[in-house]
Amino acid sequence: MLLASAVVVWEWLNEHGRWRPYSPAVCHHIEAVIRSDPRCGSVVLGQVDSRLSPYIIDLHSMHQFRQDTGTLRPVRRSFYDPTTAPGQGWLWEWENDAGSWTAYDTEVGIAIQAARDRQQPWLDLAPLGFCYLIDFESMTQINGQTQRCRRIQRRADLAYPLVSGPLPRSHHAWGPASIGALPASAITSLGQPCACQQCMLVLSLKAGTMSTAHTLGRRPPQTKLPSPKLNSYPIPGSSYSLTLPRPPSLSSRSLSPHRTSGFGATVSSSGAAACAAPLPPRSSLAGLSRPALQRIAMAQSRALIASGVPTVPVKNLNGSSPVHPALAGITGILMSAAGLPVCLTRPPKLVLHPPPVSKSDIKPVPGLSQSCRKTTKKQARKGKTPEEVVKRYLQKVRNPPEEDCTICMEALAGPSGYKGPGVGGISRAESVGRLALCGHQYHLQCLVAMYNNGNKDGSLQCPTCKTIYGVKTGNQPPGKMEYHVIPHSLPGHPDCKTIRIIYNIPPGIQGPEHPNPGKPFTARGFPRHCYLPDSEKGRKVLRLLLVAWDRRLIFSVGTSSTTGESDTVIWNEVHHKTEFGSNLTGHGYPDPGHLDNVLEELRAQGITEEECLTRD
Template identity: 70%
Template structure:
């Protein structure tokens, strides 16, 4: 069993009028925004705002009303949005029950100097109540605490199913968009620092997703919703320092250099041991018995003698048809290395198909959340769009490069510098990025991360790509090891 609750909104809001806001997903169908977000979008649209930033709500999107699109702050991906009319939600009729006195006393608000500080509100049941009003009148009341205006909105919870019994809590209603009117009342505005600079925001409008209720009369603490902080404060050139022991602060990669010499068969055979009596198992590449011929029938693989049809990889011991291994090698990067398809053991030096680009790294004089005792290593990757080469999925076809330059962050600690040294090796081996299909947008033939996670949020962790994250550095070391890069490779 899971508890359920019914939420109450002002009759003049989007649900009250039956307006529903939706965004277009990858399948081409429409997905409805959460109710609170839809209310924010509708209110901004009614007041003819050109755009609405959803970052204060915890979403890294910008709503552009002129083009009716949703824009991702990080990738600049645009999705269509629409507003449609549906049946309006019914109004609550009848008088509201009187409130009972609570041992927690009255509601207190401490807003300091507005929203620039942490706005905390302790909620509890009021000690007394005036005669109740119909819900459709919204029963709003102004309150002023320490010179800060707030709007109090009565909210209700359904406690019983047979008889409608409601508990009413006077709760501050917070939103996170800029409006000039709330329920026909006007509230003075104060400047609030946000991601796009300083803009006027109502003190009563600070985080719609932060609405908390206390139907049981328990005290609840409201805090300002966390803010997405992708980048550090402005850093002057004089404050940017090189990383000791790493020399140059910039690395460039060019197009893949063609390797000459060994044939594919020769490359594969150097990692194999001959098998006279193959096991009764199936080949994990073609799924045919190892005792029989290879199931691969494709081109570019010469017929091999039966005595050499099966080989055992020297380090891990897994057995495959030689023709299958050669075919697998020809379908890869063809860089002289081989990776066991069963256990992922790498033979030789693995390289990738990362397009040409530039990697910069330096120290900036700020600390990351969770790492207050050290400064920050900033990595800047920049890859331009181009034409796919023979090692890419669609040679000769253009590829896109979204979201570049990409800024990533590491703590300037001993382990952070170790990770950086190995990332430099991964960059030189063209393993940081690849060309393929984006798992987030579904776009094909675009530059994507190559299974080595980076942190792209500097001062927050709203998207999961920021700090604090105690296990991040160890996870990156494991991911680099899976690419064949170990600590021995980091001795630059």
């Protein structure tokens, strides 16, 4: 064994079977969490990158958990030569159709950087399984099938975290041709063994599982995988599909396929990090007190529960405790191994859609004559200037109080702190106004500036109490809303059928009311299916949703809080239930307060129950 250093790259497995790297900042955060608390069972990614707020990594099962959908994806901790691109802080990216930049897979980026360091004029990515040619002179990526060119770039970024530890001699002498991750055998040798009670329990249970497998005549799991099957998946930046090897299992403890590159290096992948603590004797389990075992069993779930992750009940001893779904199994194993009674209730199956429904079974919603509503592009309003719109909702204030304007944070008695364009001359006598309904006071210039930065639809919303003046409209792109009744009941509503709403918005070009006029926007996940109970209150909510749709308030164009993608269609603060027969993601039924919550959210948009009466 020889001491060596390596850079750590945490990666997740996408739906195409490719390992995608987390950013250097995220990897540093994960490593810092592990160093600060070796017993920590989870890492909340939103603490370092707000775009990743829905994601949590469970370090024991080596999976990424998405809180809003319940999706689990394997993750791994890979090690690379510090002299390669991840260790030097170089990130290679290609330009996608939207004009933004997408990072190459870690191994591809390493190969590109190595070729550049050797001053090669070009690099063929075919040995890595991609039908592309990299031209360093023009900094383009050329598709070998279609000859399409895309721009590429090398960007300086934070270097990935560096670790040191004993490595096998065969993997110590890295040369320039050694491109890729260390094998799984090198992972367990990096870092100090953990001898905490929790890890000792887990390892002893693993040993017991292996022993049981032999007793029952089953063969223990083999380290070597069978030959991977060939699967097709799209390569980045093209609709062309390559047939590449893919792991037979998505388990985080399986090795991904080995691909031999044209540089004489074997590109291998590392499995999940394992604890190298020696197996404790069986008597060590009996020596632990019942409260200690309870604390160990629950430690993994506390952080995730505090983050609002869905839980499943675990009945243990004299009470019940909530346990995160991904950890419920290991919790039960830990407690049953010590002879404690435990009964885990199996979580319900995720049911996103109802059973198939024939056209003859689809009925119109009672009380509504139509079953479809369309919106078109926003029509430009003519006539009133921003000052005229704002003054319509204001009362003059001759003697402003000794308070600050909460928009510009300057004294109301003084001039407005807004210095930008778009505001005409305003006399001192009308420089401060009071909103008629709520009574809050502001500089007129500040309100005009706020109006100009909004949708400019003739309405105004008080920035303090959110009272709406006029009719508020949004910037929802053109689309279609369908609604009908299907002959199935939602959980928690057994006495009525279900209203199904189908939203469909195509991608397009942003208009003047959107964040980036003239730039394309995407529309992910459409058509989107949503569900309401076909009850009196459910039909009332639907009628108000129709008002919100007509006012273009259901969706907006912005940055997705779940994926981080910008210039895309997003929900606009009115929650919908998209899970038909379960509630694993928090977007399903039963949810007794859902309809009341939606009514409150619609009221905050200026849509009240009186709207139903005026439209009926």
